[in-house]
Amino acid sequence: DTGVSQDPRHKITKRGQNVTFRCDPISEHNRLYWYRQTLGQGPEFLTYFQNEAQLEKSRLLSDRFSAERPKGSFSTLEIQRTEQGDSAMYLCASTLAGGSYNEQFFGPGTRLTVL
Amino acid sequence: AQSVTQLDSQVPVFEEAPVELRCNYSSSVSVYLFWYVQYPNQGLQLLLKYLSGSTLVESINGFEAEFNKSQTSFHLRKPSVHISDTAEYFCAVKGGSEKLVFGKGTKLTVNP
Numbered sequence: 264d265t266g267v268s269q270d271p272r273h274k275i276t277k278r279g280q281n282v283t284f285r286c287d288p289i290s291e292h293n294r295l296y297w298y299r300q301t302l303g304q305g306p307e308f309l310t311y312f313q314n315e316a317q318l319e320k321s322r323l324l325s326d327r328f329s330a331e332r333p334k335g336s337f338s339t340l341e342i343q344r345t346e347q348g349d350s351a352m353y354l355c356a357s358t359l360a361g362g363s364y365n366e367q368f369f370g371p372g373t374r375l376t377v378l
Numbered sequence: 379a380q381s382v383t384q385l386d387s388q389v390p391v392f393e394e395a396p397v398e399l400r401c402n403y404s405s406s407v408s409v410y411l412f413w414y415v416q417y418p419n420q421g422l423q424l425l426l427k428y429l430s431g432s433t434l435v436e437s438i439n440g441f442e443a444e445f446n447k448s449q450t451s452f453h454l455r456k457p458s459v460h461i462s463d464t465a466e467y468f469c470a471v472k473g474g475s476e477k478l479v480f481g482k483g484t485k486l487t488v489n490p
Contacts, residue, residue: 266421267421303482303483304482305468305480306478308478311476311477319475354422356422365476366427367424368424369421369423371419371420371421
């Protein structure tokens with residue numbers, strides 16, 4: 264399977280703990296995006312990378328959230344001191360930048376439950 | 379900034395009936411428009427897109443959507459639905475930045 268992969272698929276944690284999610288984009292895709300989807304809502308943009316550079320961050324991305332893409336391939340999203348409001352599906356997408364349109368291909372998501 | 383409104387959160391229909399899922403958007407710049415589908419326990423998949431040109435766009439599985447600039451709408455239609463079309467459908471716009479802005483989604487349930 265050469266699609267976007269995310270790990271883990273499910274994560275249950277206690278409030279106050281740190282969690283880290285991983286996203287592996289489609290190989291050769293140079294842009295990588297993170298979105299968050301809460302119950303009853305559509306996905307909301309968090310941040311995106313072009314290669315290893317983080318080019319845009321949403322105001323939703325509080326100081327407890329940090330994302331990295333150190334070698335321009337896989338990316339990690341860390342949430343420190345988790346809160347119950349962080350419970351959501353975290354989606355990763357990737358694309359090959361260029362031209363007038365860049366289709367974003369989505370991974371299956373990581374479902375986070377904070378108890 | 380862009381915003382997307384999907385007017386119906388749930389749409390139940392019978393198999394072989396026509397369906398329309400409504401989407402309106404707001405933007406101060408030109409946008410690209412998309413419909414994504416999310417089947418149970420699966421990731422988002424692009425269903426169809428409007429970039430430019432013909433305002434009527436079609437998917438390979440019989441869905442179509444029409445871009446209406448004056449009404450700022452991009453409604454999704456299918457003349458005859460199947461059980462397998464049961465899924466959640468998201469309308470999205472992209473304009474002025476790299477991010478997609480999604481609506482809240484419409485859950486389509488096709489009943490036998």
